[in-house]
Amino acid sequence: EDQVTQSPEALRLQEGESSSLNCSYTVSGLRGLFWYRQDPGKGPEFLFTLYSAGEEKEKERLKATLTKKESFLHITAPKPEDSATYLCAVQMRGSQGNLIFGKGTKLSVKP
Amino acid sequence: DAGVIQSPRHEVTEMGQEVTLRCKPISGHDYLFWYRQTMMRGLELLIYFNNNVPIDDSGMPEDRFSAKMPNASFSTLKIQPSEPRDSAVYFCASRRDSFYGYTFGSGTRLTVV
Numbered sequence: 774e775d776q777v778t779q780s781p782e783a784l785r786l787q788e789g790e791s792s793s794l795n796c797s798y799t800v801s802g803l804r805g806l807f808w809y810r811q812d813p814g815k816g817p818e819f820l821f822t823l824y825s826a827g828e829e830k831e832k833e834r835l836k837a838t839l840t841k842k843e844s845f846l847h848i849t850a851p852k853p854e855d856s857a858t859y860l861c862a863v864q865m866r867g868s869q870g871n872l873i874f875g876k877g878t879k880l881s882v883k884p
Numbered sequence: 885d886a887g888v889i890q891s892p893r894h895e896v897t898e899m900g901q902e903v904t905l906r907c908k909p910i911s912g913h914d915y916l917f918w919y920r921q922t923m924m925r926g927l928e929l930l931i932y933f934n935n936n937v938p939i940d941d942s943g944m945p946e947d948r949f950s951a952k953m954p955n956a957s958f959s960t961l962k963i964q965p966s967e968p969r970d971s972a973v974y975f976c977a978s979r980r981d982s983f984y985g986y987t988f989g990s991g992t993r994l995t996v997v
Contacts, residue, residue: 819987871940872986
C-alpha cells in the first residue's frame, strides 16, 4: 500500500534553533514529492516540488532535500512566523495528478 | 488572480439535511480536486476532475456524496443526507496540469449536528 509518513508529529523549537522534519514514503514509483505549509484556518500553501533523488530546493530559511526513500525539510534559524503545520505529499508515476498526503508535522517556534 | 474560491467558509447543519459546497478554480487550471481534512485521517482525496470530466471518484465515502463540474469555472460537492461523521474541513484545489503543485482554497468547515 502506498504510504506517506511524517515525523515528528509535533516539534517545538526556540527561535534560532535549527532542525529537520522528515517525510518517508513507500510508493511504487515516485513522480514528484511536494511540501506544503498550512496555517490554522487556511488551506495548504505550496512550497516546493522535488522530482529526483539528490535534488534540493531552498526558500528563505527552508531547504528541502530528496532521497529514494525520504525527504527532509531543514529549517535554519527559525522565527516565530515559521510556526505552522508542514505537509508532505507524493505523486505516483503514472497518476494524473492526485497527491497522497502525510498527516503533517506541527511546528511551533517560541521567541 | 483571486486564487481558488470556496463557499461557504463555514456550514452548520442538522443531520439528514442536504449540504452543497462550492468551488471556483483558478482560470486556466485543467485539474480540480476535492479533499477532506480531519485530525484523525489528515487530507484525503475524494474526487478529481480533468477538463471537467471526473477521473477518479474512488475516495468518495459512499453514495451520499456526489460531485459535479458543469463547466471549467465551477464545481460542487453535495452530501445528501448529511451525518455527524461528515464533519470535517473540505478543500478544493486546482492545478494547471499534472506536473505542478496544487493551489488550495481556504476550505469549508462543515459541522453536522
